[in-house]
Amino acid sequence: MRKNFIILALLIAISQQSFTFIDQTNFYKQLEPLTDFYSETGYVGVNDLENGNNQFFYHLFLKEGISKLSDVKKDDNFILWLNGGPGCASLMHIFQNVGPYHAYKKGDKDYSVKKGLNTWNKVAHVIFIDQPFEVGLSYSNPHRNVGSSDLAGLYLVEFFRIFFQQRPQFKQTKFYVFGVSYGGHYVPAVGAALAKSNLEMNFQGVAIGNGWTDAFLQYQSYAPMLYSLGIFNEQKKTFTENQMAKAQADVLNGQYLKSTFDGFAGIFYILTKFTGQISPYDYQDYLNEGFGEDLFTEFINQHRKQFGAPDDLIYQPCNPEVEKNFEVDISVTQKTNVEFLLNQGYKVMIYQGSRDIICNTPSINYVLNQLEWKDIYEWKKQTKYSFKAKREDFDVEETAGTIKKYKNFYYATIYNAGHMAPNNLPIASLKMVTHFLNDDDIWN
Template sequence: MKLSTTALLAGAASASVLPQQVLQMSEQLMEGWSKPLHELEESFGSLSSDVKDLWNEMSMMFPESFDKANLLSMPKPHKRRPNSEWDHILKGEDIQKVWVENANGEKEREIDGHLEPYSMRTKAVDPSTLNIDSVKQYSGYLDNDEDDKHLFYWFFESRNDPKNDPVILWLNGGPGCSSLTGLFMELGPSWINKDIKADYNPFSWNANASVIFLDQPVNVGYSYSSKSVSNTVAAGKDVYALLTLFFKQFPEYATQDFHIAGESYGGHYIPVFTSEILAHKKRNINLKSIMIGNGLTDGLVQYEYYKPMACGEGGWPAVLDEGSCQSMDNAYPRCASLIQGCYDSESVWQCVPASIYCNNAMIGPYQRTGQNVYDVRAQCEDPSSLCYSEIGWIGDYLNQRDVMEAVGAEVDTYEGCNNDINRNFLFQGDWMKPFHRVVPGILEQIPVLIYAGDADYICNWLGNKAWAEALEWPGHKEFASLPLEDLTLSASSKKIGEVKSHGNFTFMTLHAGGHMIPHDQPEASLDMLNRWLSGEWYA
């Protein structure tokens, strides 16, 4: 039976009151999780008839998508470790107590930000215990006890010259997927094999840089909370606090260049997190550039390129037949109109229908073929693990008690991706928000690299190239008019992709790389990284 959105929201709110025998929860905790649903239901009644009609139309067209609103995402079971198990505990309130004298002789805080609620717990990880590299490692949690949020991180020092090499923060996407997937499947010092053992990665990004892998937002990977983060802006506040406390705890890394890199929904995260950092003039974060790989940043432009990529216009054979391609062509004008409505209003009531319609119309036909949405060249080998068996192996590895003990994990179980978080972000309208609008302000201050594996479908290179060329900034015309030039490995004449750059903006494709380029093309991805960090395209 198909229900209208009014009925669905009422069901979602009432479903938030779980039977007592299912899970014992305090009234305060339950209120924190059910309140957003009740607010959504109440505000629906005050909307215009046009908006109500749109929601009801979408719920009738795609009932399976709206059924997800009936699910209540629950906090992850966990047990906090005693302070005696940590090597360092740093409190944000102690940082906020430090005042300095400025050039005008006035007293001001040494570092900006609302840091009082935060603290950071850290432990040294013995590399020999887990046989993951031989470099210095730290893991731990950024805690916000005021909001009961606890973000897990794992830091690996550079294999080369940690006193001088840059520091990178790596973020996987989702939203709701652990950055430990990036650690153990893509660019970290070890890969996890089918025997659930760690294999040395000679192409790790810590070859010439120290790397922080962060599980965010809360309730992703080893992170946890009794509350939920369901939008990118809120997550950015936590990331700024983490970096501030990390560089205070480890000042030996604070003077080096710092870069943020990530992929997929990182196309949302990274521009917003970067803007949050740059907004604090008195900071201890030496941010020098950002790198977004196969990201979702400007949906209005990018969704137009799902049909070309699926239908043989992206450099690889077509996945869809002519009829399906024509259906996608027919659906795009409505999709574009809905996204434009989201861009104009930035309202959840406009942005959620846009996400649901466009994802069903522009991604759904491809998904139904069974082809891997992250690599147009392959079938989806394991639908339960995002098409990759390795993700299942990583989950098995990170759920081992000795691994969890070694890094200080406090959750009962590790999940590679939390589908509840993904749904929460979508139903808060975050998916289609126009976060590309903050990129021009970033370009005024630091370089930006947009890179894409040319075999990815879900955030394909055609769409990434198109939004980069459409972006309005002072160098727009010069950048957009530039042709792509061949990109070869620095140590040989082998072509690995194409690149173009103007001012602080660079776009790059890497050939035969899917959504996760370091997984598919590890040598090329490390070569790209080293050259980017050296300033080859922006110095």
Template sequence: MKCFIPLKLVSILPLFIHTLFLTANVFAIPAPRQDSSTSSKYDIVSSNLCDANVKQYSGYIQVSPSTHMFFWFFEARHNPKTAPLTLWLTGGPGCSSLNGLFVEVGPCKTENNGSSTITNPESWTEVSNVLFLDQPSGVGFSYSDDVYNVTSSEQASADMYKFLQLFFQRFPQYSKLDFHIFGESYGGRFATSLGKYIIDSNNKYENGKNEKTKINLKSVGLGNALINFLIQWKSLTDFMANNSYVSINETIINQMIDAWPACEKATTKCNQEKLANVCLRAVDVCAGSNTSYASYYSNTGLSQYDVRAPVESMTSVLSPDYVNYITKPDVLQEIGANSKIKYLVCSGRVGLNLYPELPLDFSSELEFLLENGIGALIYHGDADWICLEMALNLNWKCKSKFSSAPMKEWSVDGTSAGQVKCADNLSFVTIYNSGHEAPADQSKAAFDMFTKWISNIKIE
């Protein structure tokens, strides 16, 4: 069978889910690809684009005989030898991390329809070395010479871990730095999965069973991340009824409430059986038909990523100005990108390959990181519906402590920027007046949050 996702539901699924067809073949969610090859290839250049005042490298690292992963790395503007290293992962699944670079946290932004760039004074490179990675293979400028389809976050983590090992071999000066992984939207799943993969690999290192470089993982940052499909999708109706920006027709809210039990049942079955056809059925029941749970949200005419904006604003998400800039022949050459690759902000093929795991609960991976002392910063824009219930539901040693912790106001330069709730190594931050891409909407607040977090300073 095939499940059709109507175009008007573009705004309902995580950032990228702008695809049309879901192929529901029966297969188990696969384990990572096992690649015994030790061959590697570096095709890396250094330019002075975006920020001419820092060292930067971009290009490809070959993680298998056929798979080439594109990255763009910038040293920190201050104290790069001691500043931490942050890996940025955009979600989708299937969206390029260069969107995070140019639209959100990178050292420059584009102007004049992408004809030129301007400095971003609130770039996260002010305080951290930052690595933007296009992954999985097939996303952005990353590619494979053969047909290689990543079909799970665990499989993507194996490739990312191989990439990091090769990156540190090529640039050993960054291998001992504190390491943070920030993932936005579906990238939160990539971040937690990679974090667990790193901890497991580090444990082998400590037991003398792993010759790889030990990665000094300190934290994961999850921006408007989809971690627990069941809890977070259910919370959409609460957000619609109680958000502080717009009043939504009560009939639509009641329609969603009535449609929820079927979505809940299908999602629960997906998590129990973990079969692709079962999980795709859950996506269909929850968002695939004109009477599904999430379909009613489209009747509001509002963007799911920002309740303040009309649904038509979603088109700008997939056609930002920076695409015009990075696809210019001279820029492609400067950054070492393969000019034969058609750059897309989001890849439909990669998104389809990862669709079966969409309804799966990734809470256990986040709980694993918390229990192993890894910090977790969960942040969201208050005009986006990804919310607190997911964090409260995490089962870890400080669950009750976090639950009872007060939600405190957080200010930046004397102005209220949001709210913070924290306990032990978990912090939850709400950023006022921002949507799904919170750092793009409130760059000063996001920069303050990030700077304090990686510096182990209380966000307040």
């Protein structure tokens, strides 16, 4: 980490940065008249001596009802959203209840958006960044191969150094880093890098949803979890236990690449072989159901020129070449950065959709119970409380999940949700985010 920081600092210190943006407010108002907030897209160039043109794409949405940048207030909440993969674009979550819209097909090869009812810009300004380079609408020329979460975090520090220079009204907002899936790696790395930086900002903390954080600890969850659900029989359980034990041994021996193949790739192979069409992201779904990628992919590509993307850049939700760059990083822990943030007093929330397989609830508990945090024993003593929320199609509140909180550490479980909890239960997810941002002890 220290070596990466020194190298990156030297490269960037003698390079040129760039910032371009396009006001998208009227564009969205034409598509969806209910739009009542400012939005913009842009590119931030974080260039170094090795690569002359590294461009991060971002999409910013102000909180509902705020139509001008000059109306951003000091104590507003400001969320950075990061997707996982590794190699998947954050931009897709604009259309999955984190961002303000849903994409739909309006006509032949014509796609539009409608406003979501329970989106996170009800309670915060939200910025989506496609990262690292070569993901989504971000690019580099020549290609900059980022292959570790720590290095990705340092590049995002430089992104915000430039962004805050151009958008100084955000410096004093309450800034949080949120992410999902491989965000369990990205978010702690970015959070720790921001906390250690000299940026003038009001960094508050992080939140990780269904995160991949520590391969060694999480590998051991699959066999007992799938056996308890009745998906595995005794033979399949034993086979999986043996395979995951190999992956854990690889980590202990420092063979991280081998561990990724034995464990991370191995569990996807096992799930396909032993469970047929059950989705690794929700054991009540099937592999072909997906997250609506076709709709938002078509919308983004139809309007990518409007967003300011180069003519020859085609948006794709995930880039397998970037995932390949992270094959070692997948099995390297980010638990230490979670511990650093907790021990420094930053707010940390771990939240979990209960139906996920790949980043399942037992796997997260293995990580949480091993955290080296000064208050971990007191946190373990705390009672889990249930909280209630409505579903979008029903007017009756029901138990939506549980929350356990002690000091700056929150752990929330959302029932009847998979890997992408805001997709499955948007009202409960928004309620969770609201209480976290407000430091609420009572969620009902």
